[in-house]
Amino acid sequence: QQPVQSPQAVILREGEDAVINCSSSKALYSVHWYRQKHGEAPVFLMILLKGGEQKGHEKISASFNEKKQQSSLYLTASQLSYSGTYFCGTSPGNTPLVFGKGTRLSVIA
């Protein structure tokens, strides 16, 4: 079942922060985050494997609440290069990822 992402779209000014949420109705083993620029392939950002785990990637970090079956992606001090569509992908185990519909992030000067 497809995870639900929110918001669908967000517009930020440079330097502002944003949070993107991903929730699933199924128990999760892992949550993946990818970013896709228009017309390009998605690029892997990070993976979270344990409940309550938080990982960071420059000014982008994420948390995973296994109990609530939710993950959040945090973008701080956004830059123009952060623009794109962010997807979460979830898996209950050793099965292919199921992706959410994506969150379109636009960062403006």
Next chain:
Amino acid sequence: DGGITQSPKYLFRKEGQNVTLSCEQNLNHDAMYWYRQDPGQGLRLIYYSQIVNDFQKGDIAEGYSVSREKKESFPLTVTSAQKNPTAFYLCASTRSGGTNVLTFGAGSRLTVL
């Protein structure tokens, strides 16, 4: 450099024609996947293969076919039975026994005229 090569990048097809999209990887990954992307729909799994000569249907396999005769190659055929084939198609791979981190190809955009 290792990676995934998809071809063609753009493809136009008339209704009723089959078309095959190529996907080749030199990452020595065991598993390969085909996803379809439509605006606002995210990525939906068409087929996947975890070993040579074996593959499984994904969520939207109807109207598509695949083969996995070699570890490096996983071509996707969009048949005339696919009702709405215009989309962006992404091929991906992962190594087996890992955490399923996907490496994607650059994609193929199919337009049915």
